[in-house]
Amino acid sequence: MSSQNKYNPSQPKELGRFLKKVREEQGHTVRDVCDSTRLSRRIVLSIEEGDFSNLPGGMFNRSFVQIYANWLGIDKSKLNPFYIELSQDTEIAEIVVVQTIDHSISTGNPHIKPPKLAEYLLYLFLSRRERINLLGDLEEEYRDVAIKFGKRHAKLFYYKQVFTSLAPLIGRSIQKLRYIAWLLELWRRIYF
Amino acid sequence: MGILYNVEEIVNISLDEFMGNQKYYLGEFEEIVLLAIIRLKGNAYGVALRRLIEEETGRGTSIGAVYTTLERLEKKRYVRSRQGEATAERGGRAKRYFRIEGAGVAALNETNEIRARMWSGIAPELDPISGAV
Numbered sequence: 001m002s003s004q005n006k007y008n009p010s011q012p013k014e015l016g017r018f019l020k021k022v023r024e025e026q027g028h029t030v031r032d033v034c035d036s037t038r039l040s041r042r043i044v045l046s047i048e049e050g051d052f053s054n055l056p057g058g059m060f061n062r063s064f065v066q067i068y069a070n071w072l073g074i075d076k077s078k079l080n081p082f083y084i085e086l087s088q089d090t091e092i093a094e095i096v097v098v099q100t101i102d103h104s105i106s107t108g109n110p111h112i113k114p115p116k117l118a119e120y121l122l123y124l125f126l127s128r129r130e131r132i133n134l135l136g137d138l139e140e141e142y143r144d145v146a147i148k149f150g151k152r153h154a155k156l157f158y159y160k161q162v163f164t165s166l167a168p169l170i171g172r173s174i175q176k177l178r179y180i181a182w183l184l185e186l187w188r189r190i191y192f
Numbered sequence: 193m194g195i196l197y198n199v200e201e202i203v204n205i206s207l208d209e210f211m212g213n214q215k216y217y218l219g220e221f222e223e224i225v226l227l228a229i230i231r232l233k234g235n236a237y238g239v240a241l242r243r244l245i246e247e248e249t250g251r252g253t254s255i256g257a258v259y260t261t262l263e264r265l266e267k268k269r270y271v272r273s274r275q276g277e278a279t280a281e282r283g284g285r286a287k288r289y290f291r292i293e294g295a296g297v298a299a300l301n302e303t304n305e306i307r308a309r310m311w312s313g314i315a316p317e318l319d320p321i322s323g324a325v
Contacts, residue, residue: 031240035235130259130263132285132288133285134238136285137238137242137282139282139285140281141239141242161255164257165256165259
């Protein structure tokens with residue numbers, strides 16, 4: 001509480017403008033930041049606007065800023081003019097956030113795996129190339145949803161994606177069968 | 193220059209003849225996917241494409257629909273793809289990045305022109321200010 005009071009209200013806005021400027025100079029979009037850091041769009045925009053009112057709390061907010069700044073390659077010392085020295089609490093929060101994001105999600109924690117049955121169902125209708133790319137995409141999104149909304153939501157999201165994907169994939173398979181039927185008909189007309 | 197111009201003209205005509213004066217027709221979702229690829233620049237892969245389409249159109253989009261459309265566009269040579277890096281968060285599976293080809297841009301332009309021509313005929317009737325509706 002006391003560390004939060006040390007903030008000059010104008011500083012978060014100044015910090016946000018600074019981070020936004022660096023991001024734009026590097027040619028990155030907000031989406032790039034979200035995709036790479038796993039911070040949600042709401043968090044990134046709140047930091048850039050200097051409006052922390054909708055975010056979880058002081059020490060976590062500072063950790064989000066730290067993650068964003070690290071990703072942009074900004075040295076910790078450069079943040080000091082805007083950012084009053086990190087307290088011990090902040091470092092703890094930072095460790096919690098980074099551990100959750102980096103180790104549990106980004107390094108492929110075996111406990112955060114998409115549902116096997118749904119994955120297998122989709123597997124049946126995919127070409128060999130798609131099995132790598134599409135299932136990889138779905139697993140990436142599954143982890144994103146898991147970190148933001150929990151495993152239950154992630155599971156629901158995954159099943160929804162699988163079932164809504166089946167219609168176009170089955171349609172494509174039927175189309176391929178039609179080609180085979182056409183070739184058989186051609187063969188019949190030529191030889192009989 | 194004159195000779196070069198003639199050669200180019202001959203090649204164009206012969207290409208047109210070869211293609212049977214084929215016009216480019218894109219489906220609505222194909223058009224959306226092509227535009228999303230352009231907007232994402234070098235980062236157009238499955239997840240990014242699906243999310244952008246979902247955000248911009250405001251309707252649920254399945255990854256299967258995106259991939260079947262991309263496959264169709266690749267067969268038509270409107271897009272080209274390359275295998276990307278495999279990461280742990282993707283279960284060690286690689287990304288596939290897509291980029292638009294010249295034929296894809298031509299198809300988009302053609303679709304846009306057709307739409308503009310159609311709208312030019314009916315736009316005033318739909319204008320609520322004119323009170324025609």
